[in-house]
Amino acid sequence: MQKFITRNAGQTKSFAKKLAKDFKNGGIIALYGQLGAGKTTFTQGFAQGLGVLNKITSPTFLIIRQYSIPGQVNFFYHIDLYRLNNIDLKTSGLEEILNDLSNVVLIEWADKINESLPSQAKKISLKRVKEDIHEIVLTS
Numbered sequence: 001m002q003k004f005i006t007r008n009a010g011q012t013k014s015f016a017k018k019l020a021k022d023f024k025n026g027g028i029i030a031l032y033g034q035l036g037a038g039k040t041t042f043t044q045g046f047a048q049g050l051g052v053l054n055k056i057t058s059p060t061f062l063i064i065r066q067y068s069i070p071g072q073v074n075f076f077y078h079i080d081l082y083r084l085n086n087i088d089l090k091t092s093g094l095e096e097i098l099n100d101l102s103n104v105v106l107i108e109w110a111d112k113i114n115e116s117l118p119s120q121a122k123k124i125s126l127k128r129v130k131e132d133i134h135e136i137v138l139t140s
C-alpha cells in the first residue's frame, strides 16, 4: 500500500496525469471514496495524461462516457456508478467494456461492482482528510 497527500486539486490532477501514461494502451482504474473525495478531479487529470481533449465532467444521467484518445485506436471510458445499485454487468454493457483489454477504463464508486472487477484493476482510494488535505491510497 502506498499513500500520497495532495494539498489542492491541481496536485491530485498531476498525480493522475502521470499515472495515466502507464495506461495508454489499456487498463482499469477502480476509484473509491466518498462524495467530494476527488474522484472526478482525479479523472480529469487522468484524461489529460492520456491526451483526451474533451472536458471531463460528473455525469448526471449517463453513467458511461466514451472519449477518443488522440493518436490511438483505443478508447477511454469514464464510468460513474454513484446513482446505481444492483448493477447487472451484462445488460449495462459494462462487461463488454471491461473485457476488452485495449480499453482504458476508469470507474468512480467502483465498490458497487467490486466482486466483478477484473483482478488486474488498479484500486485507488481517495479521501478528503481536511479542506486542504486529500489522500490518495494505492492498494493494488
Ligand SMILES: Nc1ncnc2c1ncn2[C@@H]1O[C@H](COP(=O)(O)OP(=O)(O)O)[C@@H](O)[C@H]1O
Binding pocket: 006, 007, 008, 009, 010, 011, 012, 033, 034, 035, 036, 037, 038, 039, 040, 041, 042, 058, 108, 131, 132, 133, 134
Ligand atoms: N487535494 C485535492 N484533491 C482533489 N480535490 C480537491 C483537493 N483539494 C480540494 N479539492 C476540491 O474538492 C472537490 C472534489 O470534488 P470531486 O473531484 O468532484 O469529488 P468526487 O468525484 O469524489 O465526488 C473539488 O471541488 C476539488 O476542487
Ligand SMILES: [Mg+2]
Binding pocket: 039, 040, 058, 080, 108
Ligand atoms: Mg465524481
